[in-house]
Amino acid sequence: MSLIVENVTKRFGGNTALADVSFEVEAGALTALIGPNGAGKTTMFNCIAGLHRPTEGKVSLDGRDITGLAPAKILDAGIARTFQLVRSFRELTVLETVMVAGHWRSGQSFWNSILASPGTRRSDERLEEEARGTLHALGLESLADKRVHELPYGQQRLIEIAKALMTGAKTLLLDEPAAGLHPEEALALRGLLAALRERGTTILLVEHNMPFVLSIADHVVVLEFGHKIADGSAAEIAKDQRVIDSYLGKEEDVA
Amino acid sequence: MSTFLQLAVSGVALGSIYGLIALGFLVIYHATGLVNFAQGQLLMVGAMATYLLLMQVGLGYPLTIAGVIVVALLLALLFRYGLHRPMVSRGAPTTNMVVATIAFGLVLTAAAELFIGNTKYGVDPVFPGAPLVVGSVSIQTQSLLIVVVAWALVGAIWFFFTKTLTGVSLRAVGLNRTAAAVSGVRVSRLITIAFVISVTVTVIGGMLVAPLIGAGPEMGLAIAVKGFAAAVIGGMSSVYRGMVAGVAIGLIEMLSSYYISSAYAPVIAYAILFLALVLMPARVRQSGAHA
Amino acid sequence: MNNTRMLRRTMAVGAVALMAGAAFAGCAPASSNTSPGAPADGGEGSSETIRIGYIGPLTGGSASLGVPAQHGFELAVEHINASGALDREIELISVDDEADPTKSAAAAQRMIDEENVIAVLGGPNSGPVLANNPVITGAGIVQLITIAQADGLIDPASPGYDLTFQVTENNTYNVGATIQFFLEADYSTICAVADTTEYGQSGLTAIQTVFAENGLEVSATASHEVNATDLTPQVLTLRDAGCDSIYLYSYGQDAAVFMKTVNQIGWDVDVIGGRALNQAAFLSIAGEAGDGLIFPSVIDLDKPEAQEFIEAYNAEYGEDDDPAHTFSALAYDSIFLLAAALDASGYEGGQALADALSETTLDNAVAGRSGSSLSFTEGDHRAPSDNFQTFWTIENGQFAMYRNDLPSKRP
């Protein structure tokens, strides 16, 4: 029971962004996908989340082929994703934003909304209760009536995670959740992820921040120039010479 | 054959005006992602200002041109600092920006009506005299002037965007505002320059077309819609392609109203715009979606 | 019917026109009358103000017709009030409908409800008139359509027919008069061009009907949007169809562009225009290209009333959008028609006023050829009598009267 990526290749025109990548995200574990900029992390993420269709290869969840499913359908399969760039729903409060994430399973449909069936109101009460529960669980209940774009960056990231949780999906894809966080915020995030894992949530983390990943991941997959160069436990990866070279080289470029 | 050539000559002249509108439209779009729905009214202001200065005040063309360009500058600054920049700084969403340009156009029309008049007025051509006749085809000197000026402007703007530092930076701004700002480009000033270029080009279009069809407060919409169509069909990319597309639309309009039906020619033009929008490549659509 | 009272009424109506005429000219040969049978219960001696409404476009694209009409109304009200011919003062209430049917209908309700008008004058666009007519006539108020020419505005099948009157000659009248030029010249191929506005399209329909009735064929037609940017295809379509004469039924600005294109391609063709060539925009844009064009008008310069009106109008309003005075003259006469009928109905509105109007004749109208009149009858709510139309042309870029001797017939 896990998310399996098998021999995925993705080409854009003549460029090969991913070449024959395979790995497995074990159920209930926290797997991290890392690599320097341009390694193909985001492409891989999008191939799983349904934004790109792999040129070749297969993605499956619990034995079910989910390759190339539309983003909205991926959620049906049980996968929720977060975005790196948070775009706020301007009109909605934090509570309402989180409630939106439960919309797809709320049972409210276009037509029974128009008819104002009594179920609509009850379903809304349930959604609110659950959203408050989710915010409470993440310690964000005090932000319920604020707007997302008014919040500091770190809190916006946590709300992305709250949304993903609220969808009810058992598998979460997190796109660089630690990017741009203060060390203090990153620490809190680490605690949260650990707590989620304890609850049995499967997590695939795409991350650039190596120390952050090594401190938390059960399993790490390393990409470079579209190829998988390493795959193992955090401890193994920390010692892998190729990974160290690749990362150091890249850091110099950036600096 | 002579009919076809005559239609073609008119189509090229008319299409060059559409191309100028597309040009004005694209310059602002590239710099800011804003689609300016007031293009038609800006053209109208150019025509009305020409009428006022040339026919009412009696300045003669050299001074009128100078005067109209001053009007264009003032208008561009008003548009940029009175409306665009305040709205951007308040974080107005796309829909509000679109509506703001529409409302700006309404204000221009109302002002022209109130201060100049609400009928249509004749404007003298730059070179009075008989039309030029080549074989069986005749062309008014003003139409010839339109073609020459329009293409000269396209050339000048192409040169500006590709060969001058300011122009290249301006393109950079359009491609990536944050990156441009980081690399030390003075973004705000460049956007203002884009507004000035756009408004000036459009206003000159109005000045050029006035001697052919007169100047009146409600003259802009039909021309602007076809200008928008030209920009879209040109792929929203280069000013040069917008100009070519403008000429194509001018030709289609002339030929379809002769060979198909003069009554349904407008429907054909609008249908082309509609189809061009629906069928344009996703890349172009996306770039405009959240700009 | 009491004969004495009827006689007094006849005199009173005559006096309205006479004294008003005298007030600004002094020498108008005025004779106006109502036929026997006019209702004769009156509210004489009262000094209340009579309110008349005008709903028309005072801003927007149609204001170049709506504003001259307003000037014509104002001038007439001023003259009548100054003359003291009526027992009461007339007051004109103008509301701008921007040629928008919705606004026009609301304005009509306001006229009736808030302004207590006794009659409403309609503007130049048929759309707004069609929209405000049910409101006005539905409230039992009389409507006088002054400028809008569409035939369908006076429709016996419409519920408001009894209370609706059209002062201007309609399209059929207008085309029926103009067709003489085509009949006389014996053209082989007659063509027509029109814009897609109500003016052009209703004109085109009238042209096709009237020409067929007279055994003439319209060989080719072309149309275009109003405020067109280029009419080359239309001109070439007609040229290549071998037309030797063209009936040009477009608004002034487009008619001008059409003529410029005809000149540009060096095509020698006879062009006869519709009434919109009276518009200032045509003169202004066409320049020399308009010279020699013939088009129908309602102004007869040999008629003293017309001369006096033009003088008075120019003194008051100077050069406005109606240099040919066609539209302001019709408006001016409309008020006189109303005044005469009001006097006849004893300042009673509604059906009484409509009945009085149906029997009102204005012999000394400003509009119309010498000897013609504006008169409504029981069965015909269209005012112009036979031989009403005059024809004008353009000489050296100026309007000039062409002929005032051609017969024209009320349809």
Added chain:
Amino acid sequence: MSTTTLRTQRELPRTRLHGRRRPGFWVEIAASALVILLPSFVASPYLMRLFQDVAIWSILALSLTLVLGFTGQISLGQAAFYAVGAYTSVILQTALGVPALLAWVVAIVLGMALAYLISVPLLRIHGHFLALGTLALGLIVETLLVQLAPITGGHDGIRIPGVEYLGEWMQLRFPYIVLGTLVAAYWLVRNLTQHSMGRAFFALRDDPAGAAALGIPVARYKTLVFMIGGGLAATAGVLYAHHTQVVTPDSFGFDTSIEVLLIVIIGGMSSRLGAVVGAVVIVFFPEWLVFLEKAENLVFGLVVLAILLFLPGGVVGGVRTFFSGLARRRETHHPEVAS
């Protein structure tokens, strides 16, 4: 922000905002009843006519509020659906003798069908380009109304005298029908946008990709909303035709599409009430600004620009901000209230 463990659901606070009927609900019910009964206590026919104008504009504006305000689809061609509703209803009744109520239903369904068909290609374009596409659509319909004269009557339009087609009884009560329809349209839009569906609309408007990732069927909702918008606009058209008793092309042109847009901007783009407030302003504005005479259009345009600049939420948004500002000030004055 120092959560390191997930709290359990049992510790939940039990306060709720959503779902429960707020006092606002009863205000809405009362206001609706008041609006429907308006014709019984407004004596002035003029005022009543203006109220009907307001109602028809409001329905048209509600259609745009739904489409533009809630799902971010700019439509500059709303008059096209308005025209389809008006003309279909009138042609069915006058030319084919279809009974009024049936003609109305067919007209509204046709408006929805057209909107549905159009929305399929339009889904491909967004933002500015959608505005251009709908502008083209509106212009096409406007031209066709004139050119298809044998069917539409061209500029002469088609007369539909009320008493003849609705009967005297119904004609007399037509104001109730107009205002009743406004109330129904309001509740339809309200129900659709009140609960989770409305939040989903805002989500897909502000971040389509994000909304899709949350399982919201973005394209389907956009299409459905566009279709309901078309139906509402057609409904307004049906009412307009009987209110004016004639249809002519001038009522359904580009100017009308722009006017609706201005109503929505003035009232507040994403506010149901805004559509009504905007319509009141548009209809009564000429009354209030009569002293400006010919400068009215200019002043009006400047007012709209000022609203866009300083009150992006429109009049309704502005009023809300004002009151929430007041409330906040009160909180700071009495710190013990804010726990």
